[in-house]
Amino acid sequence: MRAHIDEIVFDCADPGTLARFWSTLLGGSPVERDPDWSYIDPPGFARIAFQRVPEGKTAKNRLHLDLDAGDIGTATAEAVRLGASRVGGIVSQKAGDFQVLLDPEGNEFCFVQPAPPDGQD
Template sequence: MRAQLRQIVVDCREPKALVRFWAQLLGSEPVDRARGWSHVELPGLGQLAFQPVPESKVVKNRLHLDIAVDDIETAVNEAVELGAARVGATVIDDQGAFQSMLDPEGNEFCFVSA
């Protein structure tokens, strides 16, 4: 059997709002679907989909996205303007640098650079 990743699904309260944040962040177009779902296309990777759920997020994600950027501080500032929040300070180690972030519904993601 050969499996292929088709989409990454994020549970959220407001898919139509959250997809617009991610679409702007990733330079893609939001797509609203049936039954309250929304998604953005990730060229070469599939889709980042948003599924409506009744409960709010209450614990840390077990999985998060690392978003490669040329300049972390510029990316952080732009994401904050879109509704994201910075978590802690930028970490620099032998692998490069990363900045932990929260999207508007509190889902963790990181900006990373080499």
């Protein structure tokens, strides 16, 4: 048996707000199934759902999304305008550049710019 990803679910306090935030970044229309469950179907990706839970976020996520949006600075400015916050500055490494951000409820995600393959600068 081989499983497939049906959806990725974020626990949160306000599913509708996160669905609207993420739909602006990734595409897809936010759907509020009920006050405790919203989702988006970004083009070319698995459904991302948002489920209301009673407890708040208390630690760093063990899983996060890396988003390639082209220009990291422009993407970051737009995400901040929508309610995200930056964590530090743009980091450059051999594998590429990235900017860590938090969505409106503090879930980590990154805008990334992978390095070109070796010999293709």
